[in-house]
Amino acid sequence: MTNVIFRAALEVELTQRVFALIAWARRRRLISRASLLAPLLHRTRTWLDRFGSGLGGMVIRLHGLSSQREPLHLEWHLTVDNNYGPEIPCMAAILLTRKLVRGDTFAPGAQTSEGSLLLHEFEPEFARWGIQTEVIEGVD
Incomplete structure (x- = not known):
């Protein structure tokens, strides 16, 4: 094979956009470690899950x-x-x-x-x- 495409996304668009924003901020060194946001993301997960399936x-x-x-x-x-x-x-x-x-x-x-x-x-x-x-x- 000469070309492989793998794509994954989160079902809830808001969650997808938040992770994209975190990645953008990390690449620009606006946050030192994305893992520092894990407790906050974990707490908000249950609220956002109700919008998914x-x-x-x-x-x-x-x-x-x-x-x-x-x-x-x-x-x-x-x-x-x-x-x-x-x-x-x-x-x-x-x-x-x-x-x-x-x-x-x-x-x-x-x-x-x-x-x-x-x-x-x-x-x-x-x-x-x-x-x-x-x-x-x-x-x-």
Whole structure:
């Protein structure tokens, strides 16, 4: 693949704009550490949550060449309900831990996670939480 696009956003527009403002202020060194705002953001979260829903989603788009060197476009769609979205980032750690418990080994030292887990290995966890995924393949 030659081009990968990953986008994520918060459902409540006001929350999205507040985080964008914090990032802007941090980049310009107007605030020393964004983490200092965590207590305030945590307190206001419950008030803002009432304007959202329990739905979540994500799309990852890949553009590049297939193994036959043909132009290829892939999209992976993920949708989640019941406020289970925060479970997703934990899944890789859970799956890797299960591999270690089974006796699987990994090369020592720091490395990328490429190949450590494949998408189909997540399917039982996705099913457990009612998470739906779809891979859409098309030629550009």
